[in-house]
Amino acid sequence: MTRAALLVLADGRFPAGGHAHSGGAEPAVEAGRIRDADDLAAFCRGRLHTTGLTSAALAAAAAHGLEPLALDEAADARTPSPALRMVARKLGRQLMRAARATWPSPELAALAEARPRGAHQPVVLGLTARAAGLGPEDAAYCVAYETVSGPATAAVRLLSLNPFDATAVLARLAPELDRVAEQAAAAVHHGIDALPAASAPLLDITAEAHAAWPVRLFAS
Numbered sequence: 001m002t003r004a005a006l007l008v009l010a011d012g013r014f015p016a017g018g019h020a021h022s023g024g025a026e027p028a029v030e031a032g033r034i035r036d037a038d039d040l041a042a043f044c045r046g047r048l049h050t051t052g053l054t055s056a057a058l059a060a061a062a063a064h065g066l067e068p069l070a071l072d073e074a075a076d077a078r079t080p081s082p083a084l085r086m087v088a089r090k091l092g093r094q095l096m097r098a099a100r101a102t103w104p105s106p107e108l109a110a111l112a113e114a115r116p117r118g119a120h121q122p123v124v125l126g127l128t129a130r131a132a133g134l135g136p137e138d139a140a141y142c143v144a145y146e147t148v149s150g151p152a153t154a155a156v157r158l159l160s161l162n163p164f165d166a167t168a169v170l171a172r173l174a175p176e177l178d179r180v181a182e183q184a185a186a187a188v189h190h191g192i193d194a195l196p197a198a199s200a201p202l203l204d205i206t207a208e209a210h211a212a213w214p215v216r217l218f219a220s
Helices: 004-010 025-030 037-064 068-077 082-102 106-114 121-131 136-159 163-172 174-190 201-211
Strands: none
Touching: 004 121, 004 136, 025 037, 025 136, 025 201, 037 068, 037 121, 037 136, 037 163, 037 174, 037 201, 068 106, 068 121, 082 106, 082 121, 082 201, 106 121, 121 136, 136 163, 136 174, 163 174
8 A cells, every 4th residue: 555645536636526616615605604714614614524424434435345336325315415416426427537547446447337427426536545555544534635625725716715724724624634534434344324424404405506506616
């Protein structure tokens, strides 16, 4: 295993399409729930401990070797918003293309064949981590970081927020990110049905509204 593979996978420049998504930050900014760095920190913290934990556990489970198609169904059950399910599968399809070019594996090929329109992104990421020689906790870290870094990057563009302030938000969340990744990785030993299913109803509601906007800066 090379830990450098984790840096490649978690790099925002990895061509998986995440830069086009705000993780719910755009509708939160429009509604006035994110106005400054403190609001951003609260938003990211809430996202990390709900959808972040759920997605990190799915990725960790895939990296651990649990059945990808069953995990994809579990991801569907944990994503009540049709708009977010569509986004997750689109991002999964984009990640799959990048992953198979970077770390080709029979497991990635089998999932791509079974889900030609895309599997949920955390499941694909977990299999990608597995193909790269990374473990469940590595996959969980990658997803947990992505959960907060996406909204932070989007807030810089949406609010003209000082990039230093946005980066400081991520740094202050580091201990919580550690705990979420550890919790997600530990959950895989109890089977798919025991994986976290934490939800964030406001994110689901705003995702549906955002998907209907005629003009928007981010895809989600």
